[in-house]
Amino acid sequence: MSALDTAPSSAATTPEDRVNELVDRLLAENDPKTTSVVDFLGAQFDLGLAWVHFPESNGGLGLSPKLQKVVTERLVQAHAPQPYGRNPIGYGMGAPTVVTRGTEAQRKRYLRPLFTGEEVWCQLFSEPGAGSDVAGLATRAIRDGDEWIVNGQKVWTTLAHLARWGMLIARTDPETVKHKGMTYFVVDMHAPGVEVKPLYQITGEAEFNEVFFTDVRIPDSERLGDIGEGWHVSLTTLMNERVSIGGQIQPRGGGFIGEAVKIWKDKAHTDPALKDDLMKLWVRAEVLRLTNIRAQQMRSVGTPGPEGSIGKAAAADFNKDVSAFCVTLLGAEGMLKPDGYPMERPKHTMLWNNAQQAFLRMRANSIEGGTTEIMKNILGERVLGLPGDVRVDKELPWSKVPRS
Numbered sequence: 531m532s533a534l535d536t537a538p539s540s541a542a543t544t545p546e547d548r549v550n551e552l553v554d555r556l557l558a559e560n561d562p563k564t565t566s567v568v569d570f571l572g573a574q575f576d577l578g579l580a581w582v583h584f585p586e587s588n589g590g591l592g593l594s595p596k597l598q599k600v601v602t603e604r605l606v607q608a609h610a611p612q613p614y615g616r617n618p619i620g621y622g623m624g625a626p627t628v629v630t631r632g633t634e635a636q637r638k639r640y641l642r643p644l645f646t647g648e649e650v651w652c653q654l655f656s657e658p659g660a661g662s663d664v665a666g667l668a669t670r671a672i673r674d675g676d677e678w679i680v681n682g683q684k685v686w687t688t689l690a691h692l693a694r695w696g697m698l699i700a701r702t703d704p705e706t707v708k709h710k711g712m713t714y715f716v717v718d719m720h721a722p723g724v725e726v727k728p729l730y731q732i733t734g735e736a737e738f739n740e741v742f743f744t745d746v747r748i749p750d751s752e753r754l755g756d757i758g759e760g761w762h763v764s765l766t767t768l769m770n771e772r773v774s775i776g777g778q779i780q781p782r783g784g785g786f787i788g789e790a791v792k793i794w795k796d797k798a799h800t801d802p803a804l805k806d807d808l809m810k811l812w813v814r815a816e817v818l819r820l821t822n823i824r825a826q827q828m829r830s831v832g833t834p835g836p837e838g839s840i841g842k843a844a845a846a847d848f849n850k851d852v853s854a855f856c857v858t859l860l861g862a863e864g865m866l867k868p869d870g871y872p873m874e875r876p877k878h879t880m881l882w883n884n885a886q887q888a889f890l891r892m893r894a895n896s897i898e899g900g901t902t903e904i905m906k907n908i909l910g911e912r913v914l915g916l917p918g919d920v921r922v923d924k925e926l927p928w929s930k931v932p933r934s
């Protein structure tokens with residue numbers, strides 16, 4: 531095979547054989563012990579094993595997304611580097627948006643360094659006056675020749691302090707209804723006029739930030755989708771966000787429920803009432819795991835359906851409950867965060883070093899990526915077909931909608 535030849539050999543009779551053959555080749559040519567993380571992930575992308583369901587030459591093979599599990603399992607077994615933690619927002623949300631809505635030139639420009647983690651991405655949707663109702667946002671983008679000039683403020687922007695690129699929705703036509711007057715851009719976070727300020731969380735860490743835009747110039751070539759189509763493009767990001775946050779598939783008994791079992795054993799607990807609680811949580815962890823496996827298998831390239839909200843809402847509740855249970859198991863020790871409260875800007879999001887930190891961090895799970903109330907609205911309307919939420923400003927031009 532040539533350097534970029536990912537065609538199946540005659541021995542590969544099924545798509546799964548083809549994937550396995552390419553994983554064999556990746557590992558044979560790039561020993562995870564001696565290859566740098568960036569080189570390894572770059573080789574994975576070039577072989578089409580980044581997202582197997584993406585098109586060939588965009589880090590994929592045009593195969594079923596089910597087969598990504600084969601790649602991940604084999605690479606975890608081989609102790610190969612994993613892409614998600616290096617660039618969670620880019621990997622989980624930026625990539626599916628670019629591949630679905632971007633031009634071929636944009637896919638070529640953004641996807642590879644996104645996957646290797648050389649270029650971190652952030653999501654610039656929420657504003658002080660627009661969170662759940664993100665379509666009410668006020669950041670303005672005004673056309674100036676081949677460029678757009680952006681002014682406004684975003685908030686809660688996770689990892690903006692590390693990001694090279696930001697997914698930005700801005701108002702380009704205030705005189706039309708709110709969902710139609712927005713446009714989606716990829717903004718260079720190093721451009722003049724972009725200012726990123728930390729916001730510290732209950733854990734002491736500032737995973738997220740405020741971002742201010744003052745006369746920031748974005749080339750029109752970095753617009754994603756048509757002018758005024760920002761809402762539709764952002765739905766691709768939002769639907770993938772839910773799956774990215776709530777759809778993580780842990781091994782059976784792994785993840786946070788594994789931590790709870792470990793603490794149970796370490797502390798030699800025997801109380802039958804606590805054991806009952808532990809078993810109920812174990813069952814919930816397993817139901818969530820199986821639900822997410824089913825959702826992943828039904829997924830195709832692009833925008834996942836509203837059922838992504840099931841995993842998102844269930845994972846938020848579960849994470850909050852299981853981390854609170856771990857703190858209970860720890861007894862008095864649970865009241866003290868062993869690593870203190872260092873005020874720092876981390877290189878990661880949603881990770882935890884100990885149960886106490888997880889307990890604090892997981893309070894946010896039912897807010898970030900859309901609140902649990904909003905997930906329930908989506909499930910009610912789009913899955914169960916219940917009557918819609920009251921939306922009094924739906925038909926008004928954005929400029930006429932009262933706002934604080």
Ligand SMILES: Cc1cc2nc3c(=O)[nH]c(=O)nc-3n(C[C@H](O)[C@H](O)[C@H](O)COP(=O)(O)OP(=O)(O)OC[C@H]3O[C@@H](n4cnc5c(N)ncnc54)[C@H](O)[C@@H]3O)c2cc1C
Nearest residue numbers: 653654655656661662686687688894897898899900901903
């Ligand atoms: C840890 C963390 C990380 C985040 N990272 C990012 C990021 O990277 N990028 C980004 O753009 N945003 C990010 N966010 C912002 C997040 O998306 C918003 O906080 C969220 O969408 C809620 O918006 P809000 O905070 O403005 O609350 P509001 O929308 O003001 O909601 C307040 C309360 O009212 C309820 N509510 C609102 N509308 C309805 C309704 N129609 N029906 C029922 N109840 C309703 C909500 O559920 C909530 O309880 C992050 C948030 C957190 C906590």
